[in-house]
Amino acid sequence: MIAKFEYTTLVATEDIQQLGSILEQCFIMSPGDSETYINRVGSENFRIIYRDEQVAGGLGIISMGQWWGGQRVPMAGIAAVGIAPEYRGGGAAIALVQHTLQELYTQEVPISVLYPATQQLYRKAGYEQAGSFCIWEIPTESVQVREQTLPLQSVDVSNHEIFHDLYHQQAKLIHGYLDRNQVIWQGLIRPDSQETVYGYLIGTKEQPQGYIIVSQHSTKDGAILQVRDWVILTAAAAQTFWSFVSNHRSQIEQVRWKSSVIDSLTLLLPEQNAKIHSHERWMLRVIDVVKALEVRGYPPGIQAELHLAVQDDLLAANNGKFILSVANGRGEVIKGGKGEFQLDIRALAPLYTSLFTPHHLQMAGKLNATETALSAATQIFAGESPWMTNFF
Numbered sequence: 001m002i003a004k005f006e007y008t009t010l011v012a013t014e015d016i017q018q019l020g021s022i023l024e025q026c027f028i029m030s031p032g033d034s035e036t037y038i039n040r041v042g043s044e045n046f047r048i049i050y051r052d053e054q055v056a057g058g059l060g061i062i063s064m065g066q067w068w069g070g071q072r073v074p075m076a077g078i079a080a081v082g083i084a085p086e087y088r089g090g091g092a093a094i095a096l097v098q099h100t101l102q103e104l105y106t107q108e109v110p111i112s113v114l115y116p117a118t119q120q121l122y123r124k125a126g127y128e129q130a131g132s133f134c135i136w137e138i139p140t141e142s143v144q145v146r147e148q149t150l151p152l153q154s155v156d157v158s159n160h161e162i163f164h165d166l167y168h169q170q171a172k173l174i175h176g177y178l179d180r181n182q183v184i185w186q187g188l189i190r191p192d193s194q195e196t197v198y199g200y201l202i203g204t205k206e207q208p209q210g211y212i213i214v215s216q217h218s219t220k221d222g223a224i225l226q227v228r229d230w231v232i233l234t235a236a237a238a239q240t241f242w243s244f245v246s247n248h249r250s251q252i253e254q255v256r257w258k259s260s261v262i263d264s265l266t267l268l269l270p271e272q273n274a275k276i277h278s279h280e281r282w283m284l285r286v287i288d289v290v291k292a293l294e295v296r297g298y299p300p301g302i303q304a305e306l307h308l309a310v311q312d313d314l315l316a317a318n319n320g321k322f323i324l325s326v327a328n329g330r331g332e333v334i335k336g337g338k339g340e341f342q343l344d345i346r347a348l349a350p351l352y353t354s355l356f357t358p359h360h361l362q363m364a365g366k367l368n369a370t371e372t373a374l375s376a377a378t379q380i381f382a383g384e385s386p387w388m389t390n391f392f
Helices: 011-025 033-041 091-106 119-124 161-171 182-189 234-247 264-268 289-295 345-353 358-363 372-381
Strands: 006-011 046-051 054-068 070-081 111-114 128-139 151-156 195-205 208-219 220-234 252-259 274-286 306-313 320-327 331-336 341-344 367-369
Touching: 006 091, 006 111, 011 033, 011 046, 011 054, 011 070, 033 054, 033 070, 033 182, 046 341, 054 182, 070 091, 070 234, 070 289, 091 119, 091 341, 119 195, 119 274, 128 345, 151 208, 161 220, 182 220, 195 234, 195 289, 208 234, 220 234, 234 264, 274 345, 289 320, 289 345, 306 345, 320 358, 341 345, 341 372, 358 367, 367 372
Parallel strands: 070 111, 220 252, 306 341
Antiparallel strands: 006 046, 046 054, 054 070, 111 274, 128 252, 128 274, 151 195, 195 208, 208 220, 306 320, 320 331, 341 367
């Protein structure tokens, strides 16, 4: 299938224009929005695929990191996968993604993450469900948290560097959080049409304990306060977060924020009035089995050994038997072993991220393992449900 297409970087001006037109049609953008997006990501970070000497489609690669078990794992985010209507259904999309994965493997990138428009396509390329993107909602009048325990300092969000250290302190503790690059930060603070983005430090400027970035939206159902991003590092900061939200009750009907499917912030609320407004799962692809397993962190205090047998139809180096030895929160991988834990590269993704337990995966027919191997894998990949706050 790959041989039908030519894969290359995005260089020529006419190719940039053609890809921009494709993306605007695929994602229902306003004229010119694709140029802004390509410039923000960087044209050098786009890949395109030709068919019959015409641009059939393309995608963007956003190089960043992701936190797994307290360790940063280099990660390639795949964004803006778009195929021209006349080339859809002919294999252009899968060829584009497969070429990209092969390129990323040569660059020694351990994992890749994306938000799927369709799971079937990306599953063919070895991606699988791996974590959550969840938006919660609550009526502001239901918050009923009045006491503000810390001061709030209004800040200019265009100077987003002021948030970086606070974000890093929280991100490294959360399973699946991004180590953001400039593309992600710029998208976070960039206002949509007819809105303003506001930022507040929680605590003093000298000793902040978190921050809130918000925007306000008028809808037919009333005004909404959208929490674009937040960091809460202390109990006092959590109290102040809800007090800030509650103080909008005279003007705002609903507040929405991004969090885990199991949101600990809601423990501070007097009643269970908060509901999940929307929930979707992002997908992950293990590109290099050895590197991915060795770079990630593991539960401290666990000493265990897992004998894997992995099948990968695209990247041959991932095929075979591997022994993962875990001690002191770190992993070491060598080739060989008994192959007692058998799975394909897709099933490795939700195991790697702790989205599903080994038992759940075996019940779903995604792996075949001995009881000894299941027990070892359960200890090794124990972790909180993975999530992130950024859509890309």
